[in-house]
Amino acid sequence: MDKLLITGGSPLQGEVRISGSKNAALPILASTLLTETPTLIKNVPHLRDVTTMVGLLGHMGVEVTIDDRLNVQVDTSSIHSYSAPYDLVKTMRASVLVLGPLLARFGHADVSLPGGCAIGSRPVNLHIQGLRQMGAEINVENGYIHARAKRLQGTVLYLDLVTVTGTENLMMAAALAEGTTVLENAAKEPEVVDLAHCLNSMGAKIQGAGTDTIEIQGVEHLHGTEYVVLPDRIETGTYLVAAAMTGGQVRVKQADPASLDAVLAKLRETGAQIQIGADWIELNMAGRRPTAVDIYTAPHPAFPTDMQAQFCALNAVAQGTGTVTETVFENRFMHIQELQRLGADIRLEGNTAICTGVEQLFGAPVMATDLRASASLVLAALVAKGDTLVDRIYHLDRGYECMEEKLMQLGCEVRRVP
Ligand code: EPU
Numbered sequence: 389m390d391k392l393l394i395t396g397g398s399p400l401q402g403e404v405r406i407s408g409s410k411n412a413a414l415p416i417l418a419s420t421l422l423t424e425t426p427t428l429i430k431n432v433p434h435l436r437d438v439t440t441m442v443g444l445l446g447h448m449g450v451e452v453t454i455d456d457r458l459n460v461q462v463d464t465s466s467i468h469s470y471s472a473p474y475d476l477v478k479t480m481r482a483s484v485l486v487l488g489p490l491l492a493r494f495g496h497a498d499v500s501l502p503g504g505c506a507i508g509s510r511p512v513n514l515h516i517q518g519l520r521q522m523g524a525e526i527n528v529e530n531g532y533i534h535a536r537a538k539r540l541q542g543t544v545l546y547l548d549l550v551t552v553t554g555t556e557n558l559m560m561a562a563a564l565a566e567g568t569t570v571l572e573n574a575a576k577e578p579e580v581v582d583l584a585h586c587l588n589s590m591g592a593k594i595q596g597a598g599t600d601t602i603e604i605q606g607v608e609h610l611h612g613t614e615y616v617v618l619p620d621r622i623e624t625g626t627y628l629v630a631a632a633m634t635g636g637q638v639r640v641k642q643a644d645p646a647s648l649d650a651v652l653a654k655l656r657e658t659g660a661q662i663q664i665g666a667d668w669i670e671l672n673m674a675g676r677r678p679t680a681v682d683i684y685t686a687p688h689p690a691f692p693t694d695m696q697a698q699f700c701a702l703n704a705v706a707q708g709t710g711t712v713t714e715t716v717f718e719n720r721f722m723h724i725q726e727l728q729r730l731g732a733d734i735r736l737e738g739n740t741a742i743c744t745g746v747e748q749l750f751g752a753p754v755m756a757t758d759l760r761a762s763a764s765l766v767l768a769a770l771v772a773k774g775d776t777l778v779d780r781i782y783h784l785d786r787g788y789e790c791m792e793e794k795l796m797q798l799g800c801e802v803r804r805v806p
Contacts, residue, residue: 397773430614621692628660700764752777
């Protein structure tokens, strides 16, 4: 199993290109199941989760070809199976995103229940409930969601909780339903908006994505399209936090500054100077130590839960005391104990991590537990004195494209070791 060996102490300097968004690419790949003619998706990041989604489509008989510039061509004309088996779903919960499209187009889907997760219980009851309200017959048996429908019927769906993939699954299902579907209390994340734009370019009629209420007028058919995935806001934020923690100066390119308002506001609070262009952000911390900040995670446009762990790492070396309160997932603090192994002064009180910054962290072997927790350990390692060996980095490979290459390009000492 690969590990990352990181020698801390170098401030990040230079430019880095941001990859396409993982959490937009995954639903967009699933949405190709709705189309009758081939689709070309560009700016797809080369990540393990994307490979899993491509594998899942391949398992169904969908023809997927990827060129060396990571353009993905999908042709669903040879599909022969409507199932997502446990072996694939257990490695990536986002596999459940095929449920809505399969049911809407083929009237048939057998999708494994995702099962346990390192950051919380993460049920998919709202996905199932919404599809039932649209007329689907759904039985959950033997660990599988067995869903059948003639043609889904548009209706008004009120989501009890804001759910990102739930909103995406129901929006995709509604795109081919009969009549109009209204999703109330919909997720407003930029990835939901990107999926809506992609679906509209396939011929869907979706309005209101990015607000609480999304209206989807069902159509009979969707056609293939050519679509460019938006830049990854969490990858962007992660490199900016790394630059702030190390007292560096970094310009992220091919980014989407508009999707990062809450994160940039917090980075400014740490004392970082930030400049923004149409598709770039430059952060300058020039040899200074960041000030600790208070974070409260909530659905977009509030501060994203996927950036919480990285700010825990920042607070660990900042001046003063900061609190990080997690409200989206119930168990997303696995990184705290590992940060403590590097010398961080953090204590957990319920769903709040209270952190008093220390002058110096010290390298140690640490264990990655989930994707964003892994990122926080890498960031802490970049400022720790000596060597840190980050184990189980397959979590990182799920969501950060070429992370060690990008960090090396920014002047860090990082090496992948077997
Ligand atoms: N929830 C339910 N029932 C449901 C659906 C959700 O109770 O049917 C609860 C969840 O348990 C959670 C809350 O609602 O407490 C929000 O979960 P949400 O459904 O929004 O999360 P998700 O769609 O499973 C996506 C991202 C996550 C990101 C969250 C929150 C993808 C593929 N995943 O997950 O990304 O943390 O939204 O923004 O889009 C990551 O990239 O590291 C990651 C975990």
